[in-house]
Amino acid sequence: MFAYIIRRCLATIPVMAIVALFVFSLLYIAPGDPAAVIAGDQATPADVERIRASLGLDRPFLVRFGEWVFRIIQGDLGVSIFTNLPVTRMIAQRIEPTLSLMVVTLILAVTIAVPMGVIAAWKSGSWIDRAVMGFAVLGFSVPVFVVGYLLAYWFALELDWFPVQGYTPFERGFGPWISNLVLPAIALGGVYIALIARITRATMLEVLQQDYIRTARAKGANQATMLFVHALKNAAVPIVTVIGIGVALLIGGAVVTESVFAIPGLGRLTVDAILRRDYPVIQGVILMFSFVYVLVNLLIDLSYTLFDPRIRY
Amino acid sequence: MTIERRSLFKVAGASALAAGGLGSLAAPALGQGAAGGASARTLRFVPQANLANFDPIWGTQYVVRNAGMLVWDTLYGLDENLAPQRQMVEQEEVSADGLTWTFKLREGLKFHDNTPVTSKDVVASLARWAVRDPMGQMIRAIQQELVAVDDRSFRWVLKEPYPKMRLALGKNNAPCSFIMPERIARTDPFQQITEYVGSGPFRFVREEWVPGARAVFQKFDGYVPRAEPASWMSGGKRAMVDRVEWVVMPDPATAAAALQNGEVDWWENPISDLVPLLKRNRNINIDIADPLGNIGSFRMNHLHAPFNDVRARRAVLMALSQEDYMRALVGDSSDLWKSLPSFFTPGTPLYTEAGGDLLKGRRDYDAAKKLLAETGYKGEPITLVVAQDQPITKAFGDVSADLLKRIGMNVDFVATDWGTVGSRRALKTPPSQGGWHIFHSWHAGADCINPAAYTALRANGDGAWFGWPKSDAVEAARNEWFAAPNLEAEKAAVAKMNKEAMEFGLYAPTGFFLSYQAWRKNVSGVVKAPIPFFWGVTKS
Numbered sequence: 001m002f003a004y005i006i007r008r009c010l011a012t013i014p015v016m017a018i019v020a021l022f023v024f025s026l027l028y029i030a031p032g033d034p035a036a037v038i039a040g041d042q043a044t045p046a047d048v049e050r051i052r053a054s055l056g057l058d059r060p061f062l063v064r065f066g067e068w069v070f071r072i073i074q075g076d077l078g079v080s081i082f083t084n085l086p087v088t089r090m091i092a093q094r095i096e097p098t099l100s101l102m103v104v105t106l107i108l109a110v111t112i113a114v115p116m117g118v119i120a121a122w123k124s125g126s127w128i129d130r131a132v133m134g135f136a137v138l139g140f141s142v143p144v145f146v147v148g149y150l151l152a153y154w155f156a157l158e159l160d161w162f163p164v165q166g167y168t169p170f171e172r173g174f175g176p177w178i179s180n181l182v183l184p185a186i187a188l189g190g191v192y193i194a195l196i197a198r199i200t201r202a203t204m205l206e207v208l209q210q211d212y213i214r215t216a217r218a219k220g221a222n223q224a225t226m227l228f229v230h231a232l233k234n235a236a237v238p239i240v241t242v243i244g245i246g247v248a249l250l251i252g253g254a255v256v257t258e259s260v261f262a263i264p265g266l267g268r269l270t271v272d273a274i275l276r277r278d279y280p281v282i283q284g285v286i287l288m289f290s291f292v293y294v295l296v297n298l299l300i301d302l303s304y305t306l307f308d309p310r311i312r313y
Numbered sequence: 314m315t316i317e318r319r320s321l322f323k324v325a326g327a328s329a330l331a332a333g334g335l336g337s338l339a340a341p342a343l344g345q346g347a348a349g350g351a352s353a354r355t356l357r358f359v360p361q362a363n364l365a366n367f368d369p370i371w372g373t374q375y376v377v378r379n380a381g382m383l384v385w386d387t388l389y390g391l392d393e394n395l396a397p398q399r400q401m402v403e404q405e406e407v408s409a410d411g412l413t414w415t416f417k418l419r420e421g422l423k424f425h426d427n428t429p430v431t432s433k434d435v436v437a438s439l440a441r442w443a444v445r446d447p448m449g450q451m452i453r454a455i456q457q458e459l460v461a462v463d464d465r466s467f468r469w470v471l472k473e474p475y476p477k478m479r480l481a482l483g484k485n486n487a488p489c490s491f492i493m494p495e496r497i498a499r500t501d502p503f504q505q506i507t508e509y510v511g512s513g514p515f516r517f518v519r520e521e522w523v524p525g526a527r528a529v530f531q532k533f534d535g536y537v538p539r540a541e542p543a544s545w546m547s548g549g550k551r552a553m554v555d556r557v558e559w560v561v562m563p564d565p566a567t568a569a570a571a572l573q574n575g576e577v578d579w580w581e582n583p584i585s586d587l588v589p590l591l592k593r594n595r596n597i598n599i600d601i602a603d604p605l606g607n608i609g610s611f612r613m614n615h616l617h618a619p620f621n622d623v624r625a626r627r628a629v630l631m632a633l634s635q636e637d638y639m640r641a642l643v644g645d646s647s648d649l650w651k652s653l654p655s656f657f658t659p660g661t662p663l664y665t666e667a668g669g670d671l672l673k674g675r676r677d678y679d680a681a682k683k684l685l686a687e688t689g690y691k692g693e694p695i696t697l698v699v700a701q702d703q704p705i706t707k708a709f710g711d712v713s714a715d716l717l718k719r720i721g722m723n724v725d726f727v728a729t730d731w732g733t734v735g736s737r738r739a740l741k742t743p744p745s746q747g748g749w750h751i752f753h754s755w756h757a758g759a760d761c762i763n764p765a766a767y768t769a770l771r772a773n774g775d776g777a778w779f780g781w782p783k784s785d786a787v788e789a790a791r792n793e794w795f796a797a798p799n800l801e802a803e804k805a806a807v808a809k810m811n812k813e814a815m816e817f818g819l820y821a822p823t824g825f826f827l828s829y830q831a832w833r834k835n836v837s838g839v840v841k842a843p844i845p846f847f848w849g850v851t852k853s
Contacts, residue, residue: 264526
């Protein structure tokens with residue numbers, strides 16, 4: 001197991017290198033010019049050119065790439081072209097809201113979706129099953145921002161239960177922290193709940209056909225034990241896999257959710273950076289997201305051993 | 314069926330409105346910034362854009378200039394009559410030949426680090442500003458010397474008279490001549506400063522700055538306001554709240570809801586779709602933000618056919634319907650726009666319609682087609698580069714595509730984002746090789762009240778704004794304005810400039826438009842101005 005973890009960790013190095021090369025090259029060939037954005041709309045072409053030169057954007061690709069890689073190896077993601085702040089500091093400023101949103105969404109989604117899927121499989125073909133599947137289709141179909149606006153309308157403006165927007169750091173207390181996250185987490189979690197519920201239902205349906213379930217039934221095991229202990233554990237591997245894959249969905253959805261609820265997280269940082277062509281920030285954030293994704297996949301792989309003793313690394 | 318974002322704004326706005334009554338009874342929800350202080354001494358403001366950097370000389374975006382106004386003071390300041398008034402300056406003397414300007418600073422000026430403002434700071438600040446600002450560059454070109462005489466006096470000696478000196482030092486166009494401590498002002502004008510110390514009525518709380526989310530300004534107790542009442546950038550800049558928090562909200566519907574729910578106090582630029590809904594909320598005031606408005610721009614590339622021929626440019630002007638552009642932008646709100654047969658801001662002293670007949674009356678597509686045919690145009694693709702992420706340029710681009718087709722042009726519509734337009738418009742290569750024929754922009758009316766900061770109306774070829782128009786007649790008229798000794802002479806010069814620029818088809822103005830600002834009724838002192846001014850604003 002330990003050797004496997006080491007091997008997987010080492011394997012992240014070429015993955016990250018490819019991501020780095022890809023991100024840098026893509027940004028290099030992408031149209032757009034941060035110098036023009038900095039100079040403002042009234043600036044003359046000569047001003048823009050001088051700013052570009054001062055930022056080093058007029059230097060050859062290989063020189064810029066080499067310098068960037070050299071800094072990355074030292075753990076330095078560079079400095080934002082616009083804010084003049086280190087990218088690591090900007091990420092640090094923004095990581096808590098995004099992480100909070102993702103964790104709350106994840107907890108909410110798993111807590112709701114897994115029982116939904118299990119019950120839908122158990123009551124397969126019934127109105128409960130259809131209702132769950134209908135909800136799943138809705139979750140897939142309705143965009144996050146629509147759900148966001150509707151939630152803000154009912155629960156923030158009509159009922160005044162939650163704030164419309166913003167984020168309160170955890171250090172100011174659990175209550176204020178969670179009150180800012182409930183609506184965004186529900187909005188963001190819709191697709192995720194739908195995905196997990198569908199996979200849970202499908203895998204549970206398969207497992208419930210197995211002989212050992214029939215045996216458990218014949219031996220008089222109670223329904224809940226049979227569903228949530230015997231069946232769910234054996235259905236867990238694909239469910240956990242989907243939860244892991246869904247992290248990418250959460251990262252993508254966070255961009256929209258953070259805009260709708262004015263949460264100062266990494267999603268908004270990324271969008272702002274892309275619109276302004278703030279290359280160091282874009283590169284830093286994408287590298288970080290890639291690393292997180294690789295890490296999540298590693299954790300998912302390791303978790304398989306917990307659910308299926310036959311799996312060994 | 315398709316769901317349009319604009320419709321969703323309305324749903325969101327309507328929902329916010331429906332809850333307006335409840336919102337007024339309920340305590341404000343805890344939102345961003347609220348935890349930091351929901352008291353009446355904290356004013357929460359939603360700016361037009363993100364404050365991504367904070368060097369008002371290095372970066373000339375309006376949002377940086379607006380934030381800069383809180384932190385840095387200027388030697389002069391434009392008042393609501395568009396006249397420069399003394400601000401940091403106590404008095405000035407001009408020699409009889411107009412070549413030597415001697416300025417004296419008023420007493421008690423202090424930076425936020427509690428060091429006194431001296432003439433050395435002013436000299437360094439002006440030297441940095443003059444590299445980047447068009448008027449500053451003109452002064453620099455005729456500068457003999459700029460020196461500190463003593464702690465409170467400095468002298469600017471010129472080789473030629475420059476009658477617009479007070480305007481240059483007090484104008485509101487970016488970059489403004491903000492005064493910084495000498496150690497900061499010595500930074501290369503093309504490099505960003507790293508310390509934000511000013512002498513204005515508010516100090517910047519750097520440790521609370523989260524670019525893209527929040528910027529905080531704290532009242533500076535050491536600021537000594539002038540005795541006169543405040544008038545835009547001039548007079549007594551009295552901070553009436555302890556703290557101003559800028560809360561960045563990229564989504565207009567969220568900003569509308571937050572304003573209605575009392576989570577923010579003042580919104581700089583509500584979109585016109587939401588204005589009717591906000592107007593009906595009894596807790597919210599809504600009014601024109603900037604009486605000087607904006608001028609829409611249809612910018613043609615003078616380097617490449619067919620727009621290197623004045624007849625093609627005039628063909629566009631004679632077919633262009635400003636009403637179409639304005640209605641695409643502001644909808645049915647007739648009070649938000651007007652036709653503009655001019656390049657200058659309506660309602661200001663130098664406004665003129667000389668030469669503007671081409672933009673008036675019935676639009677004549679047949680005549681335009683005929684004129685275009687005379688240029689030898691034979692249906693080659695016309696590259697129209699349109700930024701889709703800016704509501705203004707997106708609306709203009711759609712109208713232009715239709716207009717160009719009507720006059721027989723083969724439109725190559727390039728839908729892109731503003732960042733790409735920003736770089737592509739700088740390319741002089743032919744449109745078929747990555748260049749362009751047309752792009753849209755808009756100019757703040759405050760920049761178009763006179764030729765001083767009107768970069769887009771320069772016609773000096775390679776040195777001109779994108780499109781690189783070259784017209785000696787336009788430039789000559791511009792120079793006449795700079796040399797004009799009085800208002801009548803200025804008016805004559807501007808009328809001549811407008812006429813020449815129209816005949817030359819320098820660019821096509823697509824109309825004059827205004828926008829709103831909205832604030833809660835417990836906030837008072839909000840003024841109509843080109844910049845949101847925070848002095849004199851109170852919150853109960």
